[in-house]
Each structure stands twice: as structure tokens, then as C-alpha cells.
Amino acid sequence: MRLPELPVDVVPVPGALPAFHATIAADALSGLCRDALAQNARLVALWGSDETTRGSGYAVHVALAITSGLLWVSVPLSGERPAYPSVADVFPCAGRMQRAASDLLGIRATGAADERPWLRHGAWPEDAYPLRKAFEAATRFAREDDRYAFVRVEGEGVHEIPVGPVHAGTIEPGHFRFSVVGEKVLRLEERLGYAHKGIEKRFEAMTLEQGAKLAGRVSGDSTVAYAWAYAMAAEGAAGTEPPARALALRGVLLELERIANHLGDLGFLGNDVALSFGFFQFWRMKEELLRLQHRLFGHRYLMDAVVPGGVACDLGGREAALLIERLTTVEREASTLKAIYDEHAGAQDRFIMTGQVLPELAEKMGLTGLAGRASGIRHDVRVDHPVRPYVDFPVRMAVHVRGDVAARLSVRFDELFESVRLVQAIVRDLPSGAVRVPVPAPAAGRRGVGWVEGWRGDVLVALDTGEGGRLHRVHTHDPSWQNWPLVERSVLGNIVPDFPLINKSFNLSYSGHDL
Amino acid sequence: MYQLLKQVARTGIVTEPAPGPDEALRELQQRLGAAVLAHFGRSLAVRHVDAGSCNGCELEIHAANGPHYNLERLGIKFVASPRHADLLLVTGPVSRHMEVALRRTYDATPDPKLVVAIGDCGCTGGIFGESYASCGRVSNVIPVDVAVPGCPPPPLEIMRGILTAVSRKPGIR
Numbered sequence: 123m124r125l126p127e128l129p130v131d132v133v134p135v136p137g138a139l140p141a142f143h144a145t146i147a148a149d150a151l152s153g154l155c156r157d158a159l160a161q162n163a164r165l166v167a168l169w170g171s172d173e174t175t176r177g178s179g180y181a182v183h184v185a186l187a188i189t190s191g192l193l194w195v196s197v198p199l200s201g202e203r204p205a206y207p208s209v210a211d212v213f214p215c216a217g218r219m220q221r222a223a224s225d226l227l228g229i230r231a232t233g234a235a236d237e238r239p240w241l242r243h244g245a246w247p248e249d250a251y252p253l254r255k256a257f258e259a260a261t262r263f264a265r266e267d268d269r270y271a272f273v274r275v276e277g278e279g280v281h282e283i284p285v286g287p288v289h290a291g292t293i294e295p296g297h298f299r300f301s302v303v304g305e306k307v308l309r310l311e312e313r314l315g316y317a318h319k320g321i322e323k324r325f326e327a328m329t330l331e332q333g334a335k336l337a338g339r340v341s342g343d344s345t346v347a348y349a350w351a352y353a354m355a356a357e358g359a360a361g362t363e364p365p366a367r368a369l370a371l372r373g374v375l376l377e378l379e380r381i382a383n384h385l386g387d388l389g390f391l392g393n394d395v396a397l398s399f400g401f402f403q404f405w406r407m408k409e410e411l412l413r414l415q416h417r418l419f420g421h422r423y424l425m426d427a428v429v430p431g432g433v434a435c436d437l438g439g440r441e442a443a444l445l446i447e448r449l450t451t452v453e454r455e456a457s458t459l460k461a462i463y464d465e466h467a468g469a470q471d472r473f474i475m476t477g478q479v480l481p482e483l484a485e486k487m488g489l490t491g492l493a494g495r496a497s498g499i500r501h502d503v504r505v506d507h508p509v510r511p512y513v514d515f516p517v518r519m520a521v522h523v524r525g526d527v528a529a530r531l532s533v534r535f536d537e538l539f540e541s542v543r544l545v546q547a548i549v550r551d552l553p554s555g556a557v558r559v560p561v562p563a564p565a566a567g568r569r570g571v572g573w574v575e576g577w578r579g580d581v582l583v584a585l586d587t588g589e590g591g592r593l594h595r596v597h598t599h600d601p602s603w604q605n606w607p608l609v610e611r612s613v614l615g616n617i618v619p620d621f622p623l624i625n626k627s628f629n630l631s632y633s634g635h636d637l
Numbered sequence: 638m639y640q641l642l643k644q645v646a647r648t649g650i651v652t653e654p655a656p657g658p659d660e661a662l663r664e665l666q667q668r669l670g671a672a673v674l675a676h677f678g679r680s681l682a683v684r685h686v687d688a689g690s691c692n693g694c695e696l697e698i699h700a701a702n703g704p705h706y707n708l709e710r711l712g713i714k715f716v717a718s719p720r721h722a723d724l725l726l727v728t729g730p731v732s733r734h735m736e737v738a739l740r741r742t743y744d745a746t747p748d749p750k751l752v753v754a755i756g757d758c759g760c761t762g763g764i765f766g767e768s769y770a771s772c773g774r775v776s777n778v779i780p781v782d783v784a785v786p787g788c789p790p791p792p793l794e795i796m797r798g799i800l801t802a803v804s805r806k807p808g809i810r
Binding site for chain 2 (some may be wrong): 243245246252257259260261262263265268285286291292293294295315316317318319320321323324335338339340341342343345386387388399401403404405406408409412422423425458459461464465466631632633636
């Protein structure tokens with residue numbers, strides 16, 4: 123079939139989403155990306171795969187968000203010298219994804235401006251590729267010298283501040299190289315990949331069912347978003363449709379995850395401007411919600427609650443009433459705290475015009491999710507391509523245009539209130555019936571996609587089944603891939619002591635990015 | 638300011654009693670003498686190292702510093718540098734990319750020191766296991782005194798782990 127917006131033959135990918143798959147030649151990729159960009163498409167993800175066990179070579183895959191839904195484009199590459207023309211000139215956020223695909227599979231993006239390794243730090247040599255099928259997962263290489271060619275800023279009075287991978291606070295590992303004059307940041311260069319623990323290779327030793335647990339641990343703070351995206355992909359590949367009650371409960375769980383994370387971040391943003399009152403208030407509210415989640419759904423962070431075929435929990439009438447009551451309290455208290463934040467001159471002075479990403483830059487670089495909406499990027503998968511329960515409970519998108527810390531704070535408040543409304547509405551109208559159906563093991567070579575708006579942004583899971591119920595390839599994509607480069611840009615001209623605040627206002631994932 | 642003070646007064650104190658130590662979490666025999674433990678018990682400086690976790694354990698470490706658990710009231714304070722630390726709180730399977738950083742952090746921590754591994758991954762490698770990219774459990778890289786299982790372990794268990802690390806076995810002087 124044909125899509126209205128692009129001249130390419132596609133086949134629908136079965137499942138809950140409007141998703142399409144196309145196979146094109148390498149020399150057509152750049153042109154297709156340009157056409158898509160002209161139609162306001164966004165790059166969602168880029169990854170590679172080894173198809174040598176299926177009698178061909180390698181492949182590079184691109185997922186594009188288009189008006190019709192999600193377009194998954196596969197480009198077969200040769201087995202001897204796998205290469206394709208870089209698309210980073212069309213979609214700048216593709217750059218790091220291309221470098222990762224090169225590190226993991228040895229497929230090269232020709233003409234790319236930056237060909238430094240990205241996820242490979244020296245745990246495996248340049249000519250070994252962990253995601254190739256011939257690569258044994260247990261292989262241990264001697265550690266190589268790990269030198270990374272940071273871009274040097276030169277001139278009088280410029281000096282470098284290296285930060286991480288072990289940070290001063292309780293956060294994930296990554297390295298930040300600041301070039302500063304006095305306190306002013308001239309350049310920030312990130313180096314990620316420290317948390318790379320071989321997740322995608324691990325999937326390939328698992329069955330469709332086993333993979334759900336791993337998907338829920340790609341990024342622990344977004345366990346529901348990943349588990350749902352994985353389940354959606356698995357159900358598509360297996361041709362299963364979960365019961366209506368399960369879909370409604372997934373919506374409840376995803377919005378609760380958003381509320382809990384936003385509460386935590388709103389507290390931290392207060393803490394980072396020396397308003398520790400905010401930290402203690404929001405974290406009190408968060409803890410009370412986590413305890414209720416544990417009581418109602420069996421896990422404080424809702425891990426393993428979403429499973430292929432449905433959900434592994436249920437919500438009785440009395441429990442539903444408790445949840446509605448708790449969220450009414452959350453809403454009331456958050457309103458009080460919002461008024462206190464709004465009127466706190468010292469806090470607002472730190473928030474406003476700090477770490478700004480203007481809409482024009484955000485659009486060019488592909489800023490996504492919560493941070494994107496704070497910079498005027500009007501995208502939210504729940505609104506653009508709603509699946510159940512969002513079809514029946516439309517989401518009111520929160521948008522801001524100033525793109526600073528204050529805007530990201532404001533979007534969090536708006537989304538918190540909207541999620542409270544959604545959970546209460548869904549819970550009041552829960553369909554009856556089963557919460558889980560069995561998922562048969564799919565045949566080999568079936569594709570499935572899951573695309574879910576987590577609290578941070580859109581999480582994608584692209585899945586391809588293998589022989590004997592195993593997974594041939596699972597790619598999980600975190601919105602942090604798109605947003606990390608904008609953290610580099612947002613701190614320019616700001617002072618070093620504002621970096622923790624700016625970084626926290628994005629609160630991006632390391633584990634979800636490093637895989 | 639009035640609204641802020643009103644909110645503080647309305648909230649009151651939510652902090653709950655702290656747990657006691659649990660010998661079952663101990664991996665290595667207590668290496669520290671009574672005099673050191675007496676000091677550590679009153680003023681323990683903790684450095685957290687994420688050696689490759691999924692960020693789940695970090696959420697619970699944050700929660701342990703929140704108002705319900707309030708670790709700091711026990712004299713347990715998180716510090717910004719291993720040079721200031723008495724105890725390392727390590728999460729994650731140790732990724733091979735964090736192996737060197739973890740060893741260096743351990744070496745930079747002055748003796749006497751303690752290590753508490755947090756979470757199923759820190760205890761056994763968890764779902765990520767050992768591979769080309771993962772060293773698995775924390776004790777594969779540095780000595781671990783106390784290991785706290787859980788995915789992630791709730792704040793009370795994390796507190797219990799830290800308190801176990803600075804306690805002596807009952808009855809032994």
C-alpha cells in the first residue's frame with residue numbers, strides 16, 4: 123500500500139498503532155528522509171541489525187513519526203562492507219545513533235561529520251561488534267586504552283572542568299566536559315555509554331515472554347512506559363489483543379508513573395535552588411503515592427505490572443476509591459505548592475531564562491517529550507496517535523514556549539494535574555472482564571512496534587522474532603537520545619553552578635540511552 | 638512566606654522510626670573495630686556510585702533521604718567526593734565501562750572504609766548478568782561488606798544495609 127505523504131510502498135505492521143514498514147535501498151534513504159522532513163516528520167530512532175543468519179547481510183532501520191503514524195524503514199546492507207549514507211545532515215539527532223550502530227554492528231554511515239565511537243569505550247576492540255550474531259555474549263576482551271577526542275576550546279583564560287562519570291550527587295554515570303571562562307560555559311561536551319551493560323544482546327537470548335522483564339529494566343524510572351511499549355510490540359508480533367480492562371489499567375499505571383516522576387522532579391528542582399522545603403514536601407507526596415502503588419499493584423514503581431497479553435494486577439472497587447482519594451489530595455497539595463513556587467522570588471529568579479532552548483533550535487534538533495513541549499514542540503504520542511484508553515479519554519497536551527527551566531517546571535505541573543484527571547476518569551469507568559490473555563509464541567520473522575509517551579518522552583520498542591520462540595532483534599529507544607544534545611546547547615552562556623539545575627530540569631536517562 | 642510556613646506547620650513531622658541492622662545481609666565479617674564503629678555510627682559519610690544500574694535503585698536511595706526515612710537524622714550523610722566518604726553505596730551490575738571508575742573511587746576512599754552493594758544487580762548481576770559489557774555483581778570488582786537484595790530494595794532495606802555495615806554482630810565485642 124501507499125501512504126498519502128510519502129512515495130514509498132509500505133505494509134502495515136500489525137498491532138494497536140498505526141504503524142507501517144517499508145524496505146528501501148541504501149541510496150534512497152537520504153532522499154526519503156528529506157521528503158519526510160519536508161512533511162514535518164521527526165526521527166524517532168535509528169538502529170542496526172544482523173541479518174546474516176537469514177541469508178542476507180546487515181540492515182539499518184529508521185523509525186519516523188509521520189502524520190499517518192509510525193514508519194519503520196529497513197535498509198538492507200551488504201554482508202562484506204555494510205555502509206549507508208549518513209542522515210545526520212537531515213536529522214541531526216541521528217548522529218549519535220549512527221555512531222552507536224557502528225560500534226555495535228560495524229555498519230558505517232558514510233559522509234557523517236563525526237565518526238568517533240559513542241557506546242564503545244574500550245570494553246571491546248574496534249573490530250569486534252557485540253550485536254553481530256557471530257559474537258558470543260560472554261566474550262571478554264582485555265580493556266583497551268580509552269581515550270576520547272574531546273573537542274578542545276582554545277584561547278586566553280579558557281579552562282576545562284571534567285565532571286563524572288562518578289558524580290557529586292546520587293545520579294547515573296556520565297561524563298561532562300565543560301570549557302569555561304570564569305564561571306561562564308563556552309562549551310559542554312557530553313560523553314555517555316558508561317552504563318552500557320549489553321541489554322540488546324541480552325534480549326537475543328530470551329523468549330518473547332522473558333523479554334518483558336528486561337524491557338521493564340531498561341530505565342527503571344520509566345518501567346511502565348518500556349513494559350507497555352514492549353508488550354504492544356509483542357502483541358502485534360503475536361497477533362494478540364489484550365482485554366479492554368487491561369488497556370485501561372495500563373493507562374492508569376502509565377499516568378501514575380508520570381505523576382510519581384513529576385512529583386520527584388518538582389521536589390528536586392526546588393532543592394537545586396536551595397528551596398529544600400520543596401524537596402521535602404514533594405517527596406513526602408511521592409512517598410505516599412509509592413506506598414499506595416505498592417499496596418494496590420504490588421510494586422512501588424509498578425515494575426512487571428504490564429506484561430504481554432495484559433497486566434499482572436487488577437484494581438477492585440475499594441482500591442479504586444483509595445486511589446481517587448489519594449490523587450485528589452495530590453492535586454490539592456500540588457496546587458498549594460505551585461502557588462508557593464510561583465511566588466518565591468528567589469526560586470523564580472533561578473528558574474526563569476536559565477537553560478533556554480528556543481523553539482526553532484528545538485525543532486531543528488528534534489527535541490522531544492516533556493522538554494520538547496516546554497520549547498513549543500507540540501507532540502505527544504497520546505494525542506497524535508492515541509491507543510486505548512486514550513482514544514476514550516483524550517489527553518490535553520501541556521505546552522510552553524519559553525524553553526527554560528521555568529517552562530519545563532510549568533509543563534510538569536500541568537501534566538501532573540492532567541494525569542490526575544486522567545487516572546480518576548479512567549478508574550471511574552473501568553471496563554469489566556479479564557486483565558490478561560495468553561500470548562502465543564509467534565512465528566519467526568514477525569515484526570512488532572510499541573510506541574508510548576512515557577513521562578520523559580516517547581519510548582519506542584521495535585521487535586523482530588526469531589526461530590524457536592526467541593527474539594531475533596529488539597531495539598529499545600529512549601527519548602533521551604534526542605534530548606541529550608540539547609542539554610549541551612542549553613547551558614551555553616549560563617554559569618557552571620546552574621548546570622545541575624538545568625540538567626535536572628531535563629532529567630534524562632543514562633541507562634535507557636547507554637543500553 | 639506565610640503560605641510556606643503554614644504548609645510546614647500543617648505537614649508536621651512525618652519521619653518514621655529507623656530499622657535495626659540485619660546480620661543476614663552481611664557478606665564479609667566485620668572488619669572494623671569497636672572504636673571506629675562507634676564513630677561511624679554517629680557520623681557516617683556515604684558516597685553513592687552508580688556502576689551501571691537501571692536507575693531504579695537510585696530512586697529508592699533518593700527516597701531514603703526523603704522526609705519519611707530521613708537518613709540524615711541518624712548521622713548518615715551523603716557526600717560529594719569519595720575522599721570524604723567512609724562507606725560506598727554501590728548500585729547496578731558493574732558495567733565494564735564503569736569498572737575502572739569504580740576501582741578508582743574505591744581506592745580514593747580513605748581507610749577504614751565499608752562497601753554496601755544495593756539491589757539484585759549489585760548482589761548477583763541481576764537480569765543483566767555477566768557479559769562482554771557487564772562484570773556482574775559488585776563483589777566481582779571491589780570487596781563488599783553488606784549486600785542488600787531487591788529490585789529495587791525499598792528505602793528501609795537500604796537503611797538496614799547501611800546500619801548493618803556499621804554494626805557489630807550481637808554478642809561479639
